[in-house]
Amino acid sequence: xxxxxxxxxxxxxxxxxxxxxxxxxxxxxxxxxxxxxxxxxxxxxxxxxxxxxxxxxxxxxxxxxxxxxxxxxxxxxxxxxxxxxxxxxxxxxxxxxxxxxxxxxxxxxxxxxxxxxxxxxxxxxxxxxxxxxxxxxxxxxxxxxxxxxxxxxxxxxxxxxxxxxxxxxxxxxxxxxxxxxxxxxxxxxxxxxxxxxxxxxxxxxxxxxxxxxxxxxxxxxxxxxxxxxxxxxxxxxxxxxxxxxxxxxxxxxxxxxxxxxxxxxxxxxxxxxxxxxxxxxxxxxxxxxxxxxxxxxxxxxxxxxxxxxxxxxxxxxxxxxxxxxxxxxxxxxxxxxxxxxxxxxxxxxxxxxxxxxxxxxxxxxxxxxxxxxxxxx
Numbered sequence: 400x401x402x403x404x405x406x407x408x409x410x411x412x413x414x415x416x417x418x419x420x421x422x423x424x425x426x427x428x429x430x431x432x433x434x435x436x437x438x439x440x441x442x443x444x445x446x447x448x449x450x451x452x453x454x455x456x457x458x459x460x461x462x463x464x465x466x467x468x469x470x471x472x473x474x475x476x477x478x479x480x481x482x483x484x485x486x487x488x489x490x491x492x493x494x495x496x497x498x499x500x501x502x503x504x505x506x507x508x509x510x511x512x513x514x515x516x517x518x519x520x521x522x523x524x525x526x527x528x529x530x531x532x533x534x535x536x537x538x539x540x541x542x543x544x545x546x547x548x549x550x551x552x553x554x555x556x557x558x559x560x561x562x563x564x565x566x567x568x569x570x571x572x573x574x575x576x577x578x579x580x581x582x583x584x585x586x587x588x589x590x591x592x593x594x595x596x597x598x599x600x601x602x603x604x605x606x607x608x609x610x611x612x613x614x615x616x617x618x619x620x621x622x623x624x625x626x627x628x629x630x631x632x633x634x635x636x637x638x639x640x641x642x643x644x645x646x647x648x649x650x651x652x653x654x655x656x657x658x659x660x661x662x663x664x665x666x667x668x669x670x671x672x673x674x675x676x677x678x679x680x681x682x683x684x685x686x687x688x689x690x691x692x693x694x695x696x697x698x699x700x701x702x703x704x705x706x707x708x709x710x711x712x713x714x715x716x717x718x719x720x721x722x723x724x725x726x727x728x729x730x731x732x733x734x735x736x737x738x739x740x741x742x743x744x745x746x747x748x749x750x751x752x753x754x755x756x757x758x759x760x761x762x763x764x765x766x767x768x769x770x771x772x773x774x775x776x
Contacts, residue, residue, distance in 0.1 A: 405706070405710065407703070407707065408707055408710050408711075415675075415707070415711055417671075417675045418675035418711045418715075418758070419711050419714050419715045419718070420715070421671040421675060421715070422711055422712050422715030422716070422719075422751060422754060422755050422758075423714075423715030423716065423717075423718045423719040423722075424715075424719070425664055425667070425751060425754055426715060426716050426719040426747060426748075426750075426751035426754075427719040427722055427723050427726075428664045429664060429747045429750055429751065430719065430720075430723045430739070430744070430747045431723060431726060431727075431737075432660065432664070433739070433743045433746070433747060434727060434730075434737040434738060434739045434743075435735075435736070435737055436648070437737075437738040437739065437740070437743065438735070438736030438737040438738040439577060439736050440577065440644050440647045440648050441644060441736070441738050442575055442576055442577045442736050443463060443464065443465065443576075443577040443643045443644055443646070443647045444464060444639075444640035444641075444643040444644050445525075445573065445574065445575070445576065445581070446464050446490075446511065446521075446522075447464060447636050447639055447640040447643070448524075448636075448640055449522050449523075449524045449525040449573060449574075450520050450521045450522055450523055450524065450606060450636070451520045451523045451524065451608065452488070452520045452521070452606035452607060452608055452636055453607060453608050453609045453612045453615045453635065453636055454484075454606065454607040454608075454609065454615060454618065454619055454622070454633055454634070454635060454636065455604055455605075455606055455633070455634045455635075455636060455639045456470070456474060456478065456604060456605040456606070456607065456622075456631055456632070456633050456634075457470060457603065457604045457605075457631065457632060457634075458470055458630065458631065458632070459630050459631065459632040460632070461632070462642065462643075462646045462650065463642070463643040463646040463647065464492075464604075464639065464643045465492070465509065465576075465577075465579075465643075466646075467492050467603040467604055468603070469597070469599075469601035469602065469603055470601065470602060470603070470604070470605070470629060470630070470631050471601070471629030471630075471631070472489075472601055472602060473629065474605060474629060474631050475487050475489065475602070475605055477622075478605060478607055478622065481618070481621075481622060482610075483609055483610055483611065483614060483618045483621075484607050484608075484609060484610075484618070485607075485608045485609055485610045486520070486607065486608045487605055487606070487607045488513075488514050488519055488520055488521060488605070488606050488607075489512075489514070489586060489602035489604075489605055490511070490512065490513060490521055490602060490603060490604040490605070490606055491510075491511070491512030491586055491589040491590065491593070491600075491602055491603055492509065492510070492511060492512075492603035492604070493509070493510040493512065493561075493589055493592050493593045493595075494507070494509060494510075495507075495508050495509070495510050495560045495561045495582070495592055495594075496508070496560070496561055497550060497558060497559070497560055497580070497582070498558060498559040498560075499550050499551030499552045499556075499558050500551060500552050500556040500557055500558055506549065506550060506580060507579050507580070508550075508560065508579060508580045508581070508582045509576055509579050509580065509581050509582065510540075510560065510582045510583075510584055510589050510592055511581060511582070511583050511584070511589070512584055512585065512586040512587075512588065512589025512590065513534070513583060513584075513585065513586065514585075514586060515531055515532065515534035515535045515585045515586075516531075517531060517532065519531070520606050520608055521606060522574075522583065525571055525572075525573045525574060526541070526571055526583070527571075530569045530571060533568040533569050534568070534583065534584060534585045534588075535585065536566075536568060537588070538563070538564060538565045538566055538588055538591075539565070539566055539568040539584065539585065539588065540558075540560070540565045540566070540567055540568065540582050540583060540584045540588070541567070541568060541569045541570065541571055541574075541582070541583040541584075542567060542570055542571075542574070542580070542581070542582055542583075543570065543571060543572065543573070543574035543575050543580070543581060543734075544570040544571065544572055544734065545572075545575055545734035546574075546575070546580045546581075547570065549580065550580065552567050553567070554567055554568070554569060554570060555567065555568075560582070560592050561592050561593075561594050562594075563591055563592050565584070565588070565592075571583075572734070575734070575736060577647060615635040615636075615637075616635055618633075619633040619634060619635050619638075620633075675758075704759055705756070705759045705760075707759065708755045708756060708758055708759025709752075709755065709756075709759070711755055711758075711759075712751055712752045712754065712755025712756070713752075715751070715755070716748060716751050716752070719751070727739060
């Protein structure tokens, strides 16, 4: 029966081609949608994933990295006194208004004040040592290359942030933010750009590296709590990144819309594919009736249909994978935030094969007409 399913699929490929295209297109949409969701919402944690710190210390209850509040600078000394902590750095976040060299109007930007030393942790996976060294210049800033046109500047141009004149000394990749534009500067420059009198140059976060990164969870629990140096909370980098992404995906309502759209894609794909398979099975009803007359049971014929659905799903997924890889490469070359990983890819494969299986089950209804009596009509 398995060989019959394959041979029928090869011989009657024109009948099954629309179903293959439908499964492949639905799988491709699910894959691209997942990559965009991970890329777009993952950009909310670019500050964490682009850095090499093991721990993040911020204001208690902070739900996302972009919602941080200033903490007591004395917390830094408390961290340095812990024997498990190897290094501590301040990170300053400033909400600011950008005015470019060209007439592009005002633009909301997020200024990240980082330590410009070569061995610093913030954005260590994004900035090259040469690019980081340029931040030691007075009033120097770095922007993402994808935001050049939006900000209306080129490397070497001057701009104004919160009324303070700055100069663009370089561009980097992987700095794009969710809901705004990221601008990198040194801690000293960021303090000059901070116009909030309540912050008084206090750090928004402290980041720390550990002598043994595998002990991050245990050290985070030990360092947390009230130690008489003001309110603060400690997270591991992984936990804080997940916290930021989940906030944007679930608490902002954007994730519900994405899941709804994914359900619509699955439903439409299931309807189209099942109708196409039903049509292919109905077109071969006389052949199935002949097999039934020769002693092949209906149960065996159903397995033939399911096998056909499996091959339809597999071929459709193969085409979707090849096309999807090409589209993802094109998206990355255009600085579109897309991220794909093995668990998400496997989930898309399972959904697409479930789509094919559901379609095969629906197509089984056509076998009710595969009665040997139909051969006498």
